[in-house]
Amino acid sequence: MVLLSTSKYTKVMPIPMQTVSEWYTTIVERAGLAEHSPVRGCMTIKPYGWALWENIQRPLDEAFKATGHQNAYFPIFIPLSFLAREAQHVEGFAQECAVVTHYRIKTDTATRSVSPDPEASLEEPLVVRPTSETIIWHSFKDWIHSYRDLPLLINQWANVVRWEKRPRLFLRTAEFLWQEGHTAHATAEEALQEARMILDLYASFVQEYLAIPVIKGVKTPNERFAGAVETFTIETLLIDGKALQAGTSHFLGQNFARAFDVKFLNAQNELEYVWATSWGVSTRLIGAVILSHGDEKGLILPPRIAPIQVVVIPIWRKEEEQAAVTQKAREVTEQLKAKGIRVKLDDDPQHRPGWKFNEWELRGVPLRFAVGPRDLEAGTVEVAWRHSAHKSTYPQSEAIARIEEWLMDIQKGLFDRAKARMESQIYRTDNYTEMREILEEKGGFIFAHWDGTTETELAIKEETGATIRCIPLEMPSEEGRCIYTGRPSSQRVLFAKAY
RNA sequence: CGAGGCGUAGCGCAGCCCGGUAGCGCACCUGCUUUGGGAGCAGGGGGUCAGCGGUUCAAAUCCGCUCGCCUCGACCA
Numbered sequence: 190m191v192l193l194s195t196s197k198y199t200k201v202m203p204i205p206m207q208t209v210s211e212w213y214t215t216i217v218e219r220a221g222l223a224e225h226s227p228v229r230g231c232m233t234i235k236p237y238g239w240a241l242w243e244n245i246q247r248p249l250d251e252a253f254k255a256t257g258h259q260n261a262y263f264p265i266f267i268p269l270s271f272l273a274r275e276a277q278h279v280e281g282f283a284q285e286c287a288v289v290t291h292y293r294i295k296t297d298t299a300t301r302s303v304s305p306d307p308e309a310s311l312e313e314p315l316v317v318r319p320t321s322e323t324i325i326w327h328s329f330k331d332w333i334h335s336y337r338d339l340p341l342l343i344n345q346w347a348n349v350v351r352w353e354k355r356p357r358l359f360l361r362t363a364e365f366l367w368q369e370g371h372t373a374h375a376t377a378e379e380a381l382q383e384a385r386m387i388l389d390l391y392a393s394f395v396q397e398y399l400a401i402p403v404i405k406g407v408k409t410p411n412e413r414f415a416g417a418v419e420t421f422t423i424e425t426l427l428i429d430g431k432a433l434q435a436g437t438s439h440f441l442g443q444n445f446a447r448a449f450d451v452k453f454l455n456a457q458n459e460l461e462y463v464w465a466t467s468w469g470v471s472t473r474l475i476g477a478v479i480l481s482h483g484d485e486k487g488l489i490l491p492p493r494i495a496p497i498q499v500v501v502i503p504i505w506r507k508e509e510e511q512a513a514v515t516q517k518a519r520e521v522t523e524q525l526k527a528k529g530i531r532v533k534l535d536d537d538p539q540h541r542p543g544w545k546f547n548e549w550e551l552r553g554v555p556l557r558f559a560v561g562p563r564d565l566e567a568g569t570v571e572v573a574w575r576h577s578a579h580k581s582t583y584p585q586s587e588a589i590a591r592i593e594e595w596l597m598d599i600q601k602g603l604f605d606r607a608k609a610r611m612e613s614q615i616y617r618t619d620n621y622t623e624m625r626e627i628l629e630e631k632g633g634f635i636f637a638h639w640d641g642t643t644e645t646e647l648a649i650k651e652e653t654g655a656t657i658r659c660i661p662l663e664m665p666s667e668e669g670r671c672i673y674t675g676r677p678s679s680q681r682v683l684f685a686k687a688y
Numbered sequence: 689c690g691a692g693g694c695g696u697a698g699c700g701c702a703g704c705c706c707g708g709u710a711g712c713g714c715a716c717c718u719g720c721u722u723u724g725g726g727a728g729c730a731g732g733g734g735g736u737c738a739g740c741g742g743u744u745c746a747a748a749u750c751c752g753c754u755c756g757c758c759u760c761g762a763c764c765a
Binding site (some may be wrong): 210214224227229242281282284285301320351352353354355361381408412413415417420422437439469502504506507510511526538539540542543544545546547548550559561563564571592593 | 689723737757
């Protein structure tokens with residue numbers, strides 16, 4: 190269908206459905222975002238990928254602080270017994286925890302082998318955090334005494350480990366980076382409001398910065414975070430028709446407060462358990478960007494998070510042209526820089542312009558300025574748009590003057606395109622056979638009635654592979670009959686096969 | 689954990705069926721010509737053929753075991 194490149198130097202690489210995973214792995218590696226590490230399930234994030242992550246972190250971090258949150262840091266190791274404090278929580282993570290059992294290794298110089306020293310086993314094994322609720326609530330017990338200590342609004346940027354059986358770069362890795370917010374409140378209403386506020390914040394961020402449309406919703410009890418009373422989610426659909434949870438926000442009720450005995454004195458001098466939330470987004474967002482905007486030529490990055498927004502490429506034929514062209518390219522680069530644009534001048538003599546064009550397109554740079562002898566004469570630059578493949582020549586002054594406008598248009602264009610694509614992949618149906626056919630053939634969201642039971646949810650999952658991604662928050666309720674059992678239903682939910 | 693596939697130069701691969709001097713493309717080094725969509729020619733460097741064991745005069749190739757990776761399932765905020 191769509192081809193990565195027809196050049197004789199690159200393999201022809203079809204995208205859709207069956208081969209998306211191959212396309213995805215190729216793009217991640219060739220664009221220099223990340224690579225597989227010697228440790229199964231873990232990845233090495235390369236400089237370009239890290240720059241992208243930094244551009245995601247920065248605005249999020251600012252938004253958290255602007256809404257009153259403070260950053261802190263808690264240990265990576267959690268005593269095994271802490272996890273056991275909250276029954277549902279431990280059950281949810283038991284299958285995927287890495288455990289540290291020794292504090293020393295033994296070396297054998299003869300065989301040049303090393304192994305854990307059997308005489309140095311830890312009295313209490315330590316779990317490498319799969320999430321930090323337990324160790325954070327251990328601290329919260331000491332931090333919270335009165336209603337004057339509330340609300341307590343904490344965030345941490347950290348790595349976590351979940352021993353995934355089937356890892357994918359960025360989308361599901363054994364170790365990943367994220368932020369996790371943990372808050373404590375005096376009332377249920379306030380905690381719930383916090384969870385909803387963060388959900389809105391996530392949705393705005395993902396839509397406005399990553400240009401990815403999302404649907405806000407509530408998870409079913411079956412899909413809920415282990416230990417939560419209510420889990421809110423933002424869900425999106427990727428180019429292959431599979432759903433991806435892009436962020437979650439949990440209302441934890443008093444579950445962790447009870448488990449860790451965190452009480453406060455209210456204004457009436459009465460002792461009460463606090464109310465809590467937790468919420469997070471991860472490096473998975475990078476996977477979402479790749480699989481929302483990418484095409485046959487590679488990555489396409491939204492300008493607001495692109496490590497390089499404009500690449501400037503000098504072009505010359507004869508040696509005597511080189512100096513003049515390069516100088517002009519430098520001037521253009523400086524003018525863009527002066528306007529706060531993230532710009533790269535690629536004057537590497539190792540590669541010819543054509544090679545550079547392909548390379549920077551593969552890496553998703555939104556705009557390319559080319560400056561050659563013709564432009565030198567005319568005082569122009571050639572501007573090329575990555576996402577639309579449009580190419581035009583403008584007077585240099587106009588190109589510089591319009592750069593912000595162009596980048597904003599690209600940002601909006603990417604969002605509109607992704608939104609139109611997602612909407613075209615939402616199928617509203619009341620017919621189970623049709624639902625199965627759609628899921629089988631095209632993927633996408635199935636917007637259908639559900640009787641509200643876990644039993645039905647699991648049966649549908651068993652038969653179709655699709656799960657309920659969420660009960661949308663911003664859709665009107667509507668009476669109907671469950672697509673599977675025919676029992677009464679008061680709202681449609683979104684089914685999909687998910688990452 | 690189940691089913692398939694793959695481990696040969698930094699990367700991508702051929703060679704294996706049918707045993708006999710380890711090859712190709714890209715990348716790298718040197719030189720010249722080139723440079724507006726992945727440059728051309730000439731010369732050159734680079735290998736524990738995943739590991740261990742077996743068969744054989746001889747093993748990348750045949751046999752056995754082990755390890756690793758990928759894809760698809762099962763499982764999984």
